Amino acid sequence: MSQIVAKSNRVYEGNDKEMEAKGGKVVRRKRRRTMWEGESCVVCGDRASGYHYNVLSCEGCKGFYRRVVTEENKILICKFGGKCKMDLYWRRKCGACRLKKCQLVGMRPEYVSNREPKKRQKPALPKTPEVKNVQAKRQLFFLCDATNAKTLEKLESIADIGTRHVQSLVAFCKKLPGISSSEYFLKALLGFDSLLQADQVALIKASTVDASFLRSAYSFAKNPEKQMKQTNKIIASLKNEAIDLPVRRFYDRFAAMKPSLTMIGLLVAMAVFSADRAEGITEPQKVEEAQVKLVKALQFVCVRDNQPKVFPKLVLKLTDLRYLNHAFSNLLKHESNSHLMNPLLRELWDLE
């Protein structure tokens, strides 16, 4: 049923998206002529209003992209299989595919200058050294919060552990931008959300096993008996003891360093920001820059916590992690019961 609906400055003929989807006319107020008159938005095909974020696009796609980029915690998931055709109707139905199309046609997040969403301003605290220190601690706690090993100790089976690991790793990565606006030493740290979505997925996929081992190692350092029971269970279920010794050695040496939760959090972040390990990263330089900053942050924390000698040892642990990751993934690929694992894990480890 078509009717004229007046919206402040806009005049629509009935339900615009239905009308548009059926090829109907949407009556809009006359607009100023621009040099882009007659051009179509390369994302959705609507009338283009100019070049926005590097792409000839409409006002809708411009606003959509700006919101997605500035609202850092936004998670877009396609409910229709990830292959939605972008047109005037579907652009409003599926944000995930719309964003994918925006990126595909070349919209660039760095063209969105104000990446911080507008919030009510809190009264600014004077930046004394004490205040800075408190702020730094808060930021670091925020960073490490998602790696809290406590919740992981409750896990009962491999699949369950893996799933929760993946979910908490994603949550952790989503929180990484939280430190990007810090007034302190992490000020310039590149946020995870500033990366292209495909890069984000590739990095998470490549670092899942590392993050799991780091959490388990931290858990072991705090409560060796409890964590070893869990590890024994995993190794027993894999029916392959080749990985047993390296894992135990890794845990022992890790525990001897007595790393703090903060250090673990930074190591997990460093494992995530490892472009050389994830295949097909589009913006490796961004990832590498972020990793360099994380290394500096880790060094700072080690010195601050009177453990300067621990810093090089922790960095070397990333090399050990690579070996464990490789060995563990290979084991899973040859594990006869891999089909019993959670589908999410199978997808992450490329299992058939």
Next chain:
DNA sequence: TAGTTGTGCGTGACCCTT
């Protein structure tokens, strides 16, 4: 179970600023 109402949030056209 179906219909109605309330609420929160995403959308996009327009305007202002640079």
Next chain:
DNA sequence: CAAGGGTCACGCACAACT
């Protein structure tokens, strides 16, 4: 004039209620 950012009426989705 182009392009980025802000604004806000509108409409949709979903929950709560009848």
